[in-house]
Amino acid sequence: MAKNSQIVTPSDFTPVEYDPQYILMVNQLKKYFPIKGSLGKEVGAVKAVDGVTFNLKRGTTMGLVGESGCGKTTTGRVILRLSGEKTGGQVLFNGQEVYDMSKKQMRDLRTKMQIIFQDPFSSLSPRLPVGEIIGEAVKEHGVVPKNEYEDYLDQIMDECGLQPFHKDRYPHEFSGGQRQRICIARALALNPEFVVCDEPVSALDVSIQAQIINLLNKLQEERKLTYLFISHDLSVVEHISDTVGVMYLGNLVEYGDKKDIFKNPLHPYTKALFSAIPIPDPKAKMNRIVLEGSIPSPANPPAGCKFHTRCPYATERCKTEVPHQIEVEPGHYCVCHLYDK
Amino acid sequence: MAKKHPEGYLTAKEARKISKANRKITNELEKKRKRKNVPESEYVTEMKNPENAVEFDDLHTYFFTDAGTVKSVDGVSFEVPIGKTVGVVGESGCGKSVTSLSLMQLLQRPHGQILSGAIRLNLGDKVYDIAKTPQEAMQKIRGNQVSMIFQEPMTSLNPVFRIGEQIEEVIELHDGEGKTKEDIKARCIELLEQVGIANSEGVYNMYPHELSGGMRQRIVIAMALACNPKVIIADEPTTALDVTIQAQILDLLRNLKDKINSSIMLITHDLGVIAEMADYVVVMYAGRVVEKGTAEDIFEHPSHPYTIGLMASKPVVGKQVDELYSIPGKVPNPINMPNYCYFKDRCDKCIEACNGEYPCEISLSETHKVSCYRYYDQKEGK
Numbered sequence: 001m002a003k004n005s006q007i008v009t010p011s012d013f014t015p016v017e018y019d020p021q022y023i024l025m026v027n028q029l030k031k032y033f034p035i036k037g038s039l040g041k042e043v044g045a046v047k048a049v050d051g052v053t054f055n056l057k058r059g060t061t062m063g064l065v066g067e068s069g070c071g072k073t074t075t076g077r078v079i080l081r082l083s084g085e086k087t088g089g090q091v092l093f094n095g096q097e098v099y100d101m102s103k104k105q106m107r108d109l110r111t112k113m114q115i116i117f118q119d120p121f122s123s124l125s126p127r128l129p130v131g132e133i134i135g136e137a138v139k140e141h142g143v144v145p146k147n148e149y150e151d152y153l154d155q156i157m158d159e160c161g162l163q164p165f166h167k168d169r170y171p172h173e174f175s176g177g178q179r180q181r182i183c184i185a186r187a188l189a190l191n192p193e194f195v196v197c198d199e200p201v202s203a204l205d206v207s208i209q210a211q212i213i214n215l216l217n218k219l220q221e222e223r224k225l226t227y228l229f230i231s232h233d234l235s236v237v238e239h240i241s242d243t244v245g246v247m248y249l250g251n252l253v254e255y256g257d258k259k260d261i262f263k264n265p266l267h268p269y270t271k272a273l274f275s276a277i278p279i280p281d282p283k284a285k286m287n288r289i290v291l292e293g294s295i296p297s298p299a300n301p302p303a304g305c306k307f308h309t310r311c312p313y314a315t316e317r318c319k320t321e322v323p324h325q326i327e328v329e330p331g332h333y334c335v336c337h338l339y340d341k
Numbered sequence: 342m343a344k345k346h347p348e349g350y351l352t353a354k355e356a357r358k359i360s361k362a363n364r365k366i367t368n369e370l371e372k373k374r375k376r377k378n379v380p381e382s383e384y385v386t387e388m389k390n391p392e393n394a395v396e397f398d399d400l401h402t403y404f405f406t407d408a409g410t411v412k413s414v415d416g417v418s419f420e421v422p423i424g425k426t427v428g429v430v431g432e433s434g435c436g437k438s439v440t441s442l443s444l445m446q447l448l449q450r451p452h453g454q455i456l457s458g459a460i461r462l463n464l465g466d467k468v469y470d471i472a473k474t475p476q477e478a479m480q481k482i483r484g485n486q487v488s489m490i491f492q493e494p495m496t497s498l499n500p501v502f503r504i505g506e507q508i509e510e511v512i513e514l515h516d517g518e519g520k521t522k523e524d525i526k527a528r529c530i531e532l533l534e535q536v537g538i539a540n541s542e543g544v545y546n547m548y549p550h551e552l553s554g555g556m557r558q559r560i561v562i563a564m565a566l567a568c569n570p571k572v573i574i575a576d577e578p579t580t581a582l583d584v585t586i587q588a589q590i591l592d593l594l595r596n597l598k599d600k601i602n603s604s605i606m607l608i609t610h611d612l613g614v615i616a617e618m619a620d621y622v623v624v625m626y627a628g629r630v631v632e633k634g635t636a637e638d639i640f641e642h643p644s645h646p647y648t649i650g651l652m653a654s655k656p657v658v659g660k661q662v663d664e665l666y667s668i669p670g671k672v673p674n675p676i677n678m679p680n681y682c683y684f685k686d687r688c689d690k691c692i693e694a695c696n697g698e699y700p701c702e703i704s705l706s707e708t709h710k711v712s713c714y715r716y717y718d719q720k721e722g723k
Contacts, residue, residue, distance in 0.1 A: 067583040068554075175671065205432040206610055210654035210667035217664070232583060235613075239656035239665065262658065276588035277658050278613030282636040290592060291585050294553045 013088070018095035023194055023226050024056040024079065029089035031071075031078045035299060046299045048074040050250035051089070053325060056194075056243075061220065061227040063241030063258070065234055065273070067295050071250040072230045073118075076196040079228070080113050081106065093194070111141050114187035118199040120179035124171040131167030134185045143190055153189075159222075160185040161215060177208035181215070188219060194226045201236060213240060234277050238262055246270045249306045250298055252325075256332030266334040268311050305337065313338060356407050363405035367451040374475065384473040388463050394572050394604040395421040395444065400458035400472070402436075402443045405451075409676035413439040415628040416458070419621075421572065423463070426598065426605040428619030428636075430612060430651070434672060436628040437608045441574045444471055444606075445489055446479050462487065464571065485515040488565040492577040494557035498549040504560055505529055505545035511567040532563040535600075537593055555586035562593065569601045576608045591618060612655055616640055621708075624648050627672055627683040629699075634709035644711045646690045682714065690715060 016027045029052045037043035048071045056062050064072050077083045079091055081098050091098045093113065101109060117123035124133055135153050138144065144152045154164045160181045171179060180200060187195055197216065201209040213236065219225060231237050237244060238258060245255040246267065254267040265271045272289040291310050296302055302309050308318040315337070323337045351359070389396055402414040414436045421427045429437045442448050444460055460471040464486055469478070491497040499507060508529045517525065526545075533541035536559040549557055558578065565573055575594065579587040595618065598605055607618055615622055615636070622639040624632040624647065632645040643649045653666035670687040673679055679686070685695045694714040703716045 067585060177671075206612075206651060207432060207654045207668040210665040213656075214665055214667055234584065235656040235658045238658050239662070273585060274658070276584040278587075278591075278611065278617045280612040280616045280640060280652065280655065280657060282616045282619075282640055284616070288588060288592075290588050294555050294586065 015090055016092070018092055019055070020095070021057055022055040022092075023058045023094060024228075025090070025092040026055070026075075026079060027053050027090040027092070029053070029075070029078060029091060030087040031074055031083065032087045044299055047250050047301060048298060049078055050298075050301075052245075052247075052250075052252045054243075054245055054252060054255055056226060056228065058193075058226055059220070059224045060242040061229050061240055063237035063244045064228060064230045064247060065232060065237050065244065066247035067273075068232065069295055069298065070247045071298070072232075072247055073198055075247070076115065076198050076228055076230050080115055080196060082115070111137075111143070111190040112192050113194045113196070114190060114192040115196040115198060116180075116183050116187050116200045119203055120176055120183050121203070123183060124179060126171055129168050129170055130162075130174075130182055133171070133182060134189050137186070138189045141190060156185050156189045159219065160188065161211075175208075176204050177211060180204060180208075180212050184212075184215065184219070188223070191223075192225070194228070196228045196230065198230045199232070200229075202231065202233065209236070216240065234274065246273065249295060249301055251306060251335060253307065253336070254332075254334045255325075256329070256334075260329060260332045264329075264332075266328055266332070266339060267307075267336050268313050268338070269307050272312075305335075351408060359409060360407045363407070363410075363452075367405055367454060370454050371451050376475065377477075379475045379478075384470050384475070384478070386459070386461055386468050386470045388461055388468050390420065391463070392422055393420045393461075394423045394463050395606070396459075396461040397440065397444075398459045398461065400440065400443060400460060401456040402439050402448065402453065403456050404449075404453050406676075411675045412628050412678060413453075413675065414443065415678075417625070417628070417630050418458075419623045419630060419633055421604045421606055422621070423571075423604055424598075424602050425620040426607055426618050427621045427623060428607045428609065428615035429623045429625060430610060430615055431625035432610065432672065434675070435625045437625050438576055440625075441489065441576055441606060441608055444572075444574065445483055445487060446471060446474070446476075447483075447489075462572070481515070484511055484570075485568045486570055487572045487574065488568070488570040489574040489576060490558075490561050490565050490578045493581050494554055494561050495581065497561055498557060500549055502548075503545070504533075504547050504549065504552075508532060508560070508564050508567060511564055515568045528567075532567055533560075535566070535597065536560075536563045537589070538563075554582055555589060558582060558586075558590055559593070562590070562597070566597060566601065570603055572604050572606065573598070574606045574608070577610070578607075579614060580609065580611070587614070594618070612652060624651070627678065628675070629683065629712070630702075631684065631713070632709075632711045634706075638706065638709035642705075642709070644705060644709070644716065645684075645713050646688045646715075647684050650687075682712075 013028050016025055029049055031049040032045035032047050034042045035044040035046060052075055066072050078086055086099055131153060134156065157164060162181055162185060201212050204212060220227060229237060229240055241258050243256065244258050244261045245252050248269050254261060254270045265274050272291045275287060275289045293310055296309060304320045305318040305323050308314040317337055323335050323340065325333050325335050326339050328334050328339050398418050400414055400417045404411040404413055417440055431437050443455055455472045458472060462469045462471055509525050512525050512528055530541050530545060533544055538544050538559055579590050582590060609615060619636050622634060622636050623630055626647050632648050643652055650666060650668040654668060656665060668687055673683055680698060682695050682700055685691055692714055694717065700712045700714045702710050702712050703719060704710050705716060705719060
């Protein structure tokens with residue numbers, strides 16, 4: 001097994017070369033938020049994203065799962081350059097480093113990368129009519145000529161399952177599912193290539209969830225979109241994704257093809273996470289690994305492997321040595337000492 | 342020319358008229374509630390089946406709003422047997438929370454009122470009809486015999502009191518007679534240990550913001566269990582939590598229920614949680630029970646089109662489908678309910694009889710009941 005194992009060491013950072021099959025390449029991405037003490041002195045840092053590496057193929061969906069506070073959302077935002085400067089690592093979008101761009105280049109790039117936010121109730125301006133919300137950026141970026149603007153808006157709204165007469169209404173007149181459609185329409189109006197979906201269905205009811213997931217799938221097929229789908233709902237992630245990454249405390253602990261991850265989870269955390277999913281079948285046998293305690297503070301993560309405090313297989317080595325990403329099967333990466341032989 | 346208004350639009354005059362009529366009804370009901378020294382004979386009743394902890398019998402809870410009367414709970418009947426868990430499923434706005442709030446008498450008054458029907462609560466030696474119980478008597482029951490675990494552990498704890506004080510308050514109020522402060526504190530620590538908090542002495546002196554979501558939910562559970570209640574209402578106890586923490590909390594609830602032999606009414610929209618926890622399942626839609634039965638009945642032979650749709654619309658780990666089923670349309674306006682089956686407009690299995698009035702309950706087996714015209718041929722006699 002260990003013969004073909006590639007070991008990526010996080011300490012000596014090596015920049016990656018652009019590979020045209022990937023729309024997005026994230027290499028050892030880090031984002032620390034400073035903790036300010038008295039007089040604004042920096043006393044520490046919250047390591048929200050602490051060395052995340054993955055590549056995303058064009059036209060596919062990557063699911064990012066993990067508990068709350070593990071850095072899923074921050075990863076999505078840092079990739080889009082939405083939370084200030086990164087702390088380290090690389091984000092290559094179509095081969096270009098996102099953080100090296102000038103303001104003007106960034107502005108053009110924004111049309112290519114979009115985000116759908118978690119809460120459709122707070123991410124829409126209550127004072128703008130829906131047509132204005134969806135069309136604002138279209139006008140700003142001049143996506144279509146002025147005389148085609150109205151038709152374009154109608155077409156986008158129709159694609160997202162909204163009626164053209166909704167244009168003059170305000171967000172409060174819509175239900176949760178419809179608001180999420182407005183958010184999707186707003187993101188897609190700019191004709192993006194890559195969309196970060198930050199828990200787009202978590203705030204919705206089950207039957208509405210299905211509608212939105214089907215809509216996202218339909219739009220992906222029509223427009224060849226690439227999604228980064230962030231969610232804590234594993235069943236939704238399994239349904240929509242092609243590849244899956246599992247995050248724990250700022251690290252990507254396991255990453256690979258959806259089938260490999262769900263059929264054969266390797267990392268002890270992934271195993272515990274998957275065994276915790278409730279199955280809607282009263283006769284299903286529960287073989288549950290219940291993790292003790294809760295996620296440690298990202299400001300002061302444990303030394304060695306960050307999971308060793310809750311891991312049922314933890315050894316002495318895990319407490320001191322940081323594990324590296326290992327390719328256990330082709331395309332299936334895991335960060336754990338158990339597989340490093 | 343008359344201006345065209347969207348559906349449900351009211352002029353100020355109409356709204357005033359409705360609100361005046363509402364006030365008349367609610368004032369009367371409030372007056373009746375606030376009477377003093379109500380004789381016990383008025384609200385003490387008999388259980389239909391003494392094995393049950395709670396019986397909801399044709400409960401109607403309405404909200405009198407200025408836009409019209411919202412029939413949140415419109416003829417709901419089901420039972421919670423002693424020592425069992427009953428799961429209530431449904432989408433938001435279907436009346437599951439209002440049903441439980443009616444049992445606690447925590448409805449937003451004066452708009453929210455129980456209009457008719459009975460909620461029989463078995464207290465062992467006595468049976469109370471909660472719908473008629475006056476406030477004074479209710480204060481002795483609420484938190485003592487019936488307690489509730491709320492959805493959001495972040496907002497259901499008071500941020501300015503220490504954990505210990507908040508739990509002790511419950512014990513002092515209901516169970517404090519002849520107990521010294523030390524006794525109460527010992528009980529409080531015992532409760533904290535019971536819900537799996539390792540550092541119980543430390544947590545006793547902490548404020549809620551110092552704890553994580555899972556820990557806070559444990560505190561809320563400890564508080565609910567403080568007086569060994571007969572019935573625990575868990576209103577979406579794990580919705581705000583992560584899967585790993587959810588597994589811990591569900592495990593805990595199951596063990597504690599057996600320990601103090603109480604019944605749980607579990608309200609959730611997650612079918613997975615229901616399958617794991619519940620012995621009986623009640624499926625609600627638009628203020629009515631559309632299907633009820635044991636967990637096996639519901640999960641193995643879902644019969645109502647809504648239940649079937651609900652199950653098909655949720656992706657399940659390990660099962661691959663190309664496209665998820667989505668129930669078309671949306672829930673009808675609660676102010677203007679149609680006079681036929683509420684689900685007819687969204688149903689893809691409609692038959693001719695569906696144009697008739699709301700279908701009555703059909704027994705498919707001893708435990709399994711469904712309200713749908715498709716099963717009328719299985720009705721025995723009439």
